[in-house]
Amino acid sequence: MSPAPVLVVGAGPVGLTAACQLARLGVAVRVVEELAEPTTESRAVGVHARSLEMLASLGVLPRLEARGRRIGALAMVDGASGRTRARMDLTGIAVATRHPYVLDVAQPDTEAVLAERAAELGIVVERGVALTGLHQDADGVDVTLRTGEGDQTARVAWVVGADGGHSTVRHLVGTRLEGGFHGQHFAMADLDADSPFPRDTISMFTHPDGMGIFFPLPGSRARIMFLVDAPGPDAGDPTLEQIQALADVRMGGQITVRNPRWMTYFEVHHAQVAQYRHGRVVLAGDAAHVHSPAAAQGMNTGIQDAANLAWKLALVVGGRADEGLIDSYDGERHPVGAAVVRNTTVLTDVGTGSGVQAAVRDAMLFLAGHLAALRDQGARQLSEVAVNYRDSALSVDRGGHHHGTVRAGEHAPDPAGVTPAIEDLLARPGFLVLASTATAGPLEEVLGDLGAVIRVVGEGAGEGRVVDPEGAIARTYGIGTDGFALVRPDGYLALVSDSADPAILRDYLVDVLGITEPARV
Ligand SMILES: Cc1cc2nc3c(=O)[nH]c(=O)nc-3n(C[C@H](O)[C@H](O)[C@H](O)COP(=O)(O)OP(=O)(O)OC[C@H]3O[C@@H](n4cnc5c(N)ncnc54)[C@H](O)[C@@H]3O)c2cc1C
Known part of the structure; x- marks a missing residue:
């Protein structure tokens, strides 16, 4: 059997989507993943309409729906009083998509379903294998892979760097993330929560100390997170008591938390690489852009990077199109990533503001909640069905x-x-x-x-x-x-x-x- 022409580095949601899409288009793919076992960390939990459509086309949506909860609306809630300021239901996007909702599902479930599909498509994810070196020439890429049995080398035609925020591939092609390194910190927890807020709604709590977000998951499970000050080098993970205290102050004093599964602090930067294509190496997902989790755009943007790239790569690898087609991946997806970095930064700041800034925000929220056109525009943006490539030469x-x-x-x-x-x-x-x-x-x-x-x-x-x-x-x-x-x-x-x-x-x-x-x- 001839070696696979495409190496996907990283079996996170983006690498797995890329691998499945490539395999579906008849491209032999090799996938390597540094972790010996899949992660249990429920990082990205909101899957938006545009990603749901792509996952439907991959044939995995019913399986994912079985593990998640449909969310029909987003609410902006005043964290001090617990009063809902605006509610944006997502029904308005039903003219464009079969999925006028967000699916809240823990990231390990999304990865498990994608890994299952990859296996059905004949892909064996090589776990415990890390890419440590690469060198490319005009015809291909020589890679070094660290395995349990020592280093291996291989030659492939293309490498997809879907190896996350600390990407080795990014480093090896000599590029780096650039941007406003805000260094915002979040305390987050995956737990059970008793809450009076509707469980078909993602609630974003505005508060001068920092925004909070409540994502309902199946049953009484929920993911909650708060923008916090830098926790200090010896802080360790947040405790249940600390999470409860944050919820008391910033979520209207109406949420009781228990039974924690995972609690952590994490820091986000707002940054992007200058270009996604480096010869025969392309970056996708968090390897290419990182930003605030506000509005849950990260994993969704990465899944769409993968979908945009896969069909182009399939045409090129199959000898049907010239490799120049891959440039359109950067041309189309880089501006989308830049907009996501920009907008999520603004959203996080807006959710935290006080004084005049908070008054302006609340007036805007009132309008957004009452004007159907504004609400539907917001829903289109959030669900990412508004993402377009109108300016692309391919359109x-x-x-x-x-x-x-x-x-x-x-x-x-x-x-x-x-x-x-x-x-x-x-x-x-x-x-x-x-x-x-x-x-x-x-x-x-x-x-x-x-x-x-x-x-x-x-x-x-x-x-x-x-x-x-x-x-x-x-x-x-x-x-x-x-x-x-x-x-x-x-x-x-x-x-x-x-x-x-x-x-x-x-x-x-x-x-x-x-x-x-x-x-x-
Ligand atoms: C703590 C935390 C909380 C988050 N919360 C949210 C949220 O609420 N909402 C949201 O939308 N997003 C959130 N995110 C971001 C979201 O998880 C990412 O956007 C998403 O995982 C990106 O997927 P990815 O496949 O690009 O990268 P990843 O999911 O990071 O996957 C990359 C994979 O590559 C592997 N890898 C790394 N280096 C190598 C190597 N050299 N060789 C082989 N394999 C390698 C890694 O082990 C990993 O499995 C959060 C992230 C973190 C860290």
């Missing part, structure tokens, strides 16, 4: 289809009433073309084995068809009866055309993606 609008509600580069909406869901159609590996029955054939000829052309019909379910009785696809995608939409494997609109001319699809594949072996054109 092309052709013709006057702009009467649709989305443009190329945006998240491909998944309107209710369409069967199967777009996310289920994306469970097929590769691209998706949505077209009318009359125009599908020639597009199929052009797309070849790069994906599937799905016929949009009003009735009559069947293989290769999507039933859309209300015309929601034609309307939201703006393709009418004569156009087509090309959806990327990561669920973004690549090309929207108001004409079904197959040359438009061919030109896109060849000229924009740089497909070097045009698909049966």
